Amino acid sequence: MFRTALALTLALAGPALATQEYILPTLFDVTGVASDDVLNIRAEPNAKAAIIGTLAPDAFRIEVVEERQGWARVNTGEGSGWVSARYLAYRTDVWQPGELPPAFRCLGTEPFWDAKVEGGDLVLRSPDDQAGDRRPVQGVLDSGIFRDPSRVVVARDMTLFSHPQICSDGMSDRLFGLAATLVLHGEQPSLLSGCCTIQP
Incomplete structure (x- = not known):
């Protein structure tokens, strides 16, 4: 009993x-x-x-x-x-399965770049291209672990990986909680690294 x-x-x-x-x-x-x-x-x-x-x-x-x-x-x-x-x-509404927080944005230096999802596209901007290179998002992947911030944004010819890790932008004394890796596919593949923020 x-x-x-x-x-x-x-x-x-x-x-x-x-x-x-x-x-x-x-x-x-x-x-x-x-x-x-x-x-x-x-x-x-x-x-x-x-x-x-x-x-x-x-x-x-x-x-x-x-x-x-x-x-x-x-x-x-x-x-x-x-x-x-x-x-x-x-807040319990931040990390939802298969989604990104509305203010999710990644950035890096050497070279300078900025990436975020806008209107269904992953948009990559640089100082020389403020209009941005837009690629349709094919999916937002998560780890399946409850409230885990790790995300992979899969877009046409571009994949953005982010995972929890203290990260510096190298330009200020701010610290970020997500490290980013952006892989550009195509004829000349390249890799960019940086940090991500979810602060509105």
Whole structure:
């Protein structure tokens, strides 16, 4: 009887215990901050560190790229800083199977490039081509792991891979939570590397 009850309890609890809340990077909303106050962004993950920016009490869709002992790293201006994670509520609508967050965008340097999905096309832009090279998207693939941000965007003659990894654009002190690899197919295949963001 006890063994049957234990087995039933584990069977019922198993999926809930196995479900992870989120994998970074993902988006959060500010919560629990008074309407006449702000959430401080600090240079280091501690309450005594210098304040380098603020978030409004109603700020939403804030991208968090890293967590450390109750602190969350966010980008501000050309740099990044830390906010207390107790004042952030994660969003459950960010990483949906087979989809990209609306603000998903990847960029790189040496050479400079920028890629995002617009109107069903994967559009690759460079300083010399602001109109962009547009390729129809054939599919957005995910790992099948619940809320895993890893994505592959398959387009005609172009494939964009992104996976969770702290990434620098090499031009600023901002840090990103997704590393990107863009493969250009065709007569002269090439590979570009960079970072991705989901911050609106």
